[in-house]
Amino acid sequence: MxxxxxxxxxxxxxxxxxxxxxxxxxxxxxxxxxxxxxxxxxxxxxxxxxxxxxxxxxxxxxxxxxxxxxxxxxxxxxxxxxxxxxxxxxxxxxxxxxxxxxxxxxxxxxxxxxxxxxxxxxxxxxxxxxxxxxxxxxxxxxxxxxxxxxxxxxxxxxxxxxxxxxxxxxxxxxxxxxxxxxxxxxxxxxxxxxxxxxxxxxxxxxxxxxxxxxxxxxxxxxxxxxxxxxxxxxxxxxxxxxxxxxxxxxxxxxxxQGGVEAIAVQNRKKAAMLYEAIDGSDFYSNNVNPKHRSIMNVPFRLADDGLDKLFLEENKKAGLLNLKGHRVVGGMRASIYNAITPEQVAALVAFMKEFEARHG
Incomplete structure (x- = not known):
């Protein structure tokens, strides 16, 4: 499996x-x-x-x-x-x-x-x-x-x-x-x-x-x-x-897992990991006021939206699914609900950095 x-x-x-x-x-x-x-x-x-x-x-x-x-x-x-x-x-x-x-x-x-x-x-x-x-x-x-x-x-x-x-x-x-x-x-x-x-x-x-x-x-x-x-x-x-x-x-x-209190700690860590990768890059961006950034749904854009199709093709091959943003806003979106593990978010971050190194 x-x-x-x-x-x-x-x-x-x-x-x-x-x-x-x-x-x-x-x-x-x-x-x-x-x-x-x-x-x-x-x-x-x-x-x-x-x-x-x-x-x-x-x-x-x-x-x-x-x-x-x-x-x-x-x-x-x-x-x-x-x-x-x-x-x-x-x-x-x-x-x-x-x-x-x-x-x-x-x-x-x-x-x-x-x-x-x-x-x-x-x-x-x-x-x-x-x-x-x-x-x-x-x-x-x-x-x-x-x-x-x-x-x-x-x-x-x-x-x-x-x-x-x-x-x-x-x-x-x-x-x-x-x-x-x-x-x-x-x-x-x-x-x-x-x-x-x-x-x-x-x-x-x-x-x-x-x-x-x-x-x-x-x-x-x-x-x-x-x-x-x-x-x-x-x-x-x-x-x-x-x-x-x-x-x-x-x-x-x-x-x-320890209830909502325990999963909340994990959710905050996952979101922080992903936003840190976005904010530390000139290649990715998120335009939501940091005070109101969701810890469940993280939209982001590539500096060159002409690379969107390639980004989606390659992350699917890497085992990262359904990252296309909603048609209303475009770009990308990672929904990191309770069932998404920190290791999976780390894998996404690693892919984003590797993709930026090749195309940034």
């Missing part, structure tokens, strides 16, 4: 030991004579899988009983609709935009505002390289909620400190969940697609304060209604059972 270093932004790399365990259990899970994805989601066996996954996620993130933890479908993009349908409730929703994903979120919320479900206020807009200073923010009085994206996957912009606002904070943690400790009690709702730092595509985690569960619009579809999903243990409809099971294995792996 030859496992390459996969720097894809999502679906992203998963821990090899987790995939090996899933491989061993694929045809005969726990001696049941069938795969875990072939058993009923309402069976006692699968409910144990689901409950263990939730308990371990609560342990990893310090989630109290004041919060519901939902395992849903549709990706974070579906939550762009679910959030205003569940929380806007005739009020004003504040949105801070710092990149492509928060821009998509506000555009979706504006669709529902246009239908009379409430209003949307743009607090401030970043340019994809920085976060607007708090002094520039235009916050609403008594907002229904404040939405932002802590880590913009495409642009590589990260907000490390939780905003101080007088409204329930809603945050798209898709590309940074479980990468560093976070105080869940600071938030009204956290949501994240699983396909970056947790498990395979098809599962979305929603962590919502229980006092926010009864605000849904009458127009909110049944399967998007947080209260309905909570009352039915995230099984109002058939859930993404295999993705849920695999995510549970990742939670167990993360606990074995």
């Amino acid at each position: 030859n496992r390459f270093a996969n720097f894809c932004a999502g679906p992203a790399a998963m821990p090899t030991v987790v995939l090996e365990r899933a491989q061993r259990e694929l045809l005969d899970w726990q001696g049941k004579g069938s795969s875990v994805m072939e058993i009923s989601h309402r069976s006692a066996d699968y409910i144990e899988v689901a409950e263990r996954a939730e308990a371990n996620l609560r342990k990893l993130m310090g989630i109290s009983d004041d919060y519901a933890v939902l395992f849903l479908q549709g990706g974070a993009a579906l939550q762009f609709s679910a959030i205003p349908l569940n929380l806007m409730n005739g009020g004003t929703a504040d949105y801070l935009t710092t990149g492509a994903w928060s821009q998509k979120a506000i555009k979706e919320a504006e669709r529902y505002a246009a239908l009379g479900l409430g209003k949307v206020n743009l607090v401030a807009a970043g340019d994809g390289t920085d976060v607007p200073d708090v002094s520039e923010w235009q916050l609403s009085d008594n907002a229904a909620y404040f939405h932002y994206c802590p880590n913009e996957t495409i642009h590589g912009v990260q907000i490390f400190d939780t905003p101080k606002v007088n409204a329930p904070i809603v945050a798209d943690f898709s590309s940074c969940i479980l990468s560093e400790p976070v105080n869940v009690n600071d938030f009204g709702l956290i949501y994240a697609g699983a396909q970056k730092n947790i498990g395979p595509a098809g599962l979305t985690i929603v962590i919502v304060r229980k006092d926010l569960l009864d605000r849904a619009s009458a127009f909110c579809p049944n399967v998007m209604n947080y209260k309905n999903q909570f009352d039915n243990d995230s099984m109002l409809n058939t859930p993404a059972t295999f993705a849920w099971y695999l995510s549970g294995l990742v939670f167990e792996w993360l606990l074995e």
Whole structure:
């Protein structure tokens, strides 16, 4: 078996030991004579899988009983609709935009505002390289909620400190969940697609304060209604059972690594190694304000973009995969989620230096 270093932004790399365990259990899970994805989601066996996954996620993130933890479908993009349908409730929703994903979120919320479900206020807009200073923010009085994206996957912009606002904070943690400790009690709702730092595509985690569960619009579809999903243990409809099971294995792996606190130290070291290589070179560049550089998604450009194709061809031959930047920004991007090892980042840095020596 030859496992390459996969720097894809999502679906992203998963821990090899987790995939090996899933491989061993694929045809005969726990001696049941069938795969875990072939058993009923309402069976006692699968409910144990689901409950263990939730308990371990609560342990990893310090989630109290004041919060519901939902395992849903549709990706974070579906939550762009679910959030205003569940929380806007005739009020004003504040949105801070710092990149492509928060821009998509506000555009979706504006669709529902246009239908009379409430209003949307743009607090401030970043340019994809920085976060607007708090002094520039235009916050609403008594907002229904404040939405932002802590880590913009495409642009590589990260907000490390939780905003101080007088409204329930809603945050798209898709590309940074479980990468560093976070105080869940600071938030009204956290949501994240699983396909970056947790498990395979098809599962979305929603962590919502229980006092926010009864605000849904009458127009909110049944399967998007947080209260309905909570009352039915995230099984109002058939859930993404295999993705849920695999995510549970990742939670167990993360606990074995020492939890979020331990993985955060490793993540900071990986990011520092890569940014040091970029900043120490005249050949590579990153235009994000260093104060807000993502530790999960590192975009960079070559001095001569005419070399981009050759760079991608050669790093693939070197066992370094999926380094092409998003089409919105171009260049390169290395997504260094929890499953990416320091050794893999070191291999990328070594390749970058060797490529620069030949073409710089």
